[in-house]
Amino acid sequence: MTTETFIDLEADARVRADDRGHVFHSWSAQALIDPLPVAGGEGASFWDYRGNTYLDFSSQLVNLNLGHQHPDLVRAIQEQAGRLATIQPSMANDVRGQLAREIAAVAPDGMEKVFFTNGGADANENAVRMARIVTGKRKVLSMYRSYHGNTSTAITLTGDPRRWANEPADGSVAHFFGPYPYRSPFHAASPEQETARALEHLEQTIILEGASTIGAIILETVVGTNGVLVPPPGYLPGVRALCDKYGILYIADEVMVGFGRIGEWFAFQAFDVVPDLVTFAKGVNSGYVPLGGVLISDAVASHFDTVSFPGGLTYSGHPLACAAGVATFEVFRRDGILERVRDLGDRIVAPRLAAMAQRHPSVGDVRGRGLFWAIELVKDAETREPLVPFNAAGADAAPMTAVAAACKKAGLWPFTHFNRVHVAPPLVISEDDLIRGLDIIDRALDVADEAIA
Structure with missing residues (x-):
């Protein structure tokens, strides 16, 4: 060694x-x-x-x-600590606002607002909360082969065995099979057939669970811990089309694959699709100080213009974390x-x-x-x-x-x-x-x- x-x-x-x-x-x-x-x-x-x-x-x-x-991230945290170590989220802060602006700048048009959290699990919790309030529908669909976090709704959304010991938690979650060409649950013979059959299965799940009860579908853009499952061609646009057809919001869980992991700012940008809500954490500042968040479409964000959003965290958008996030954007651009x-x-x-x-x-x-x-x-x-x-x-x-x-x-x-x-x-x-x-x-x-x- x-x-x-x-x-x-x-x-x-x-x-x-x-x-x-x-x-x-x-x-x-x-x-x-x-x-x-x-x-x-x-x-x-x-x-x-x-x-x-x-x-x-x-x-x-x-x-x-x-x-x-990384020296740039360490320096950013040190300089921010010397200037303003922390401030509550209800106040405006320069690095918090700058990081939100940087995130919105690399997102698709029509996604201008960011709600900051402390990590990925609470990002998913709050994205689901937003979807439920905006649609007035409580049920959420997620894949069996997935991981979305260990808080109450997030662990219920999770499909892998870590969910088992934590049940029951959130009773308004149902699971479905996602595409997995190597071990196709649909007996598909090609990636294209996998996409078609997986979408047919998802639509049948929506119908049987009741489209009028489903507020959101949450997907890891590329399934992470549970297999590095890259969606086959057309699958994510097909999910988007089903969400539009049945009045369901599409939440992209980018906690693991966002911020460069597959060579894109957000992984969904490689698959010709735009979600309604995008959750992130991990790579936004490499975890130097805990940070996560929800990137919100303008249509969803506008719902809360005159209606209070019922959620918050003491350390949401912590200045030390956001300073490292701003530095992350600088490094990404400078170093290609x-x-x-x-x-x-x-x-x-x-x-x-x-x-x-x-x-x-x-x-x-x-x-x-x-x-x-x-x-x-x-x-x-x-x-x-x-x-x-x-x-x-x-x-x-x-x-x-x-x-x-x-x-x-x-x-x-x-x-x-x-x-x-x-x-x-x-x-x-x-x-x-x-x-x-x-x-x-x-x-x-x-x-x-x-x-x-």
Whole structure:
């Protein structure tokens, strides 16, 4: 493993002891985890107290778009803290207004207002609240393969197994099957057929759930944690058409894929569609200070011109967070981040993953755009049986655990979920580090091949 000169075993022991003694971790059985004490990071890498450095191929939680300790973002936070550390959201603030103006400037025409939140879950909560008030209809549809957050309505909208233990929560949510060409729930033979059948299924769901009861449909533009599922041609415009036909608002969840992840300011801009509401977080300022928000169409925003919006947060549009967001826009433009992401995705990641698929019998499918990809691992390429079962844990997940361990041993911190390895490095990663990381994954897939041999 690559080593740093930074070694402090006493600090490692102290951080570990404090964590194990006093920190209660999310999504975890507390006695069964052993979190890595992290000492620092820079760019696309971070390191521990024992001299080990890791390429961050998950951008932490797919939020660190501009990498660790980006000097422009750090400087913006420092300067803002020295000038005005915080101010309540009911007052006007220069960096809050500037960031809202910057976001609206890269959005489609007719989307001028931004409601700031503290993160993605409360962005989705408030977008749904807006949709329900404006339409007068409470029900919301979302996909089974999705994640929208862990607050009450957001976790109900979520389709993956994290929802199960939190039910019942919001009783006005119904789920439907989205397109997934590799594992088509509609037995489609082509992407075009997948689109047609998925839209037919969605329309039948709308009819059976009652269009007069449905206020919104919420979709991750590209499904994130649950598969990096890029919508097939025509699907999102088809959803837009159904929303218009039945008087339903379309909410695009861009929390994970917004702000450059696939090479666009907003991912929906790559699919010829305009939503009514757009939720964001993560990449808007790389999570340096918590920040999320809802980009609101003029038609929705105007409803609240003389009607009070019943929602708010103490730290909405926090100046330190917004200062980092303004700096993010400056870096993106100066350094050509969007163009860079598209180039690296097309020129390096796509062909390298295609070659891995040819070389490794355990690779069933590769898919993605920009710097957001999934490698789906299988036991059998013909039957497409997953390498590990859906929602596998413990011994059932051992083959994927071994793949992740091989990556970490070689100096790469991977993003794995169920039977997939995701590729989501910081957008500022160097070309050499991107290639080195893909090489590490390539070698780690030998472990998966051995598991099915």
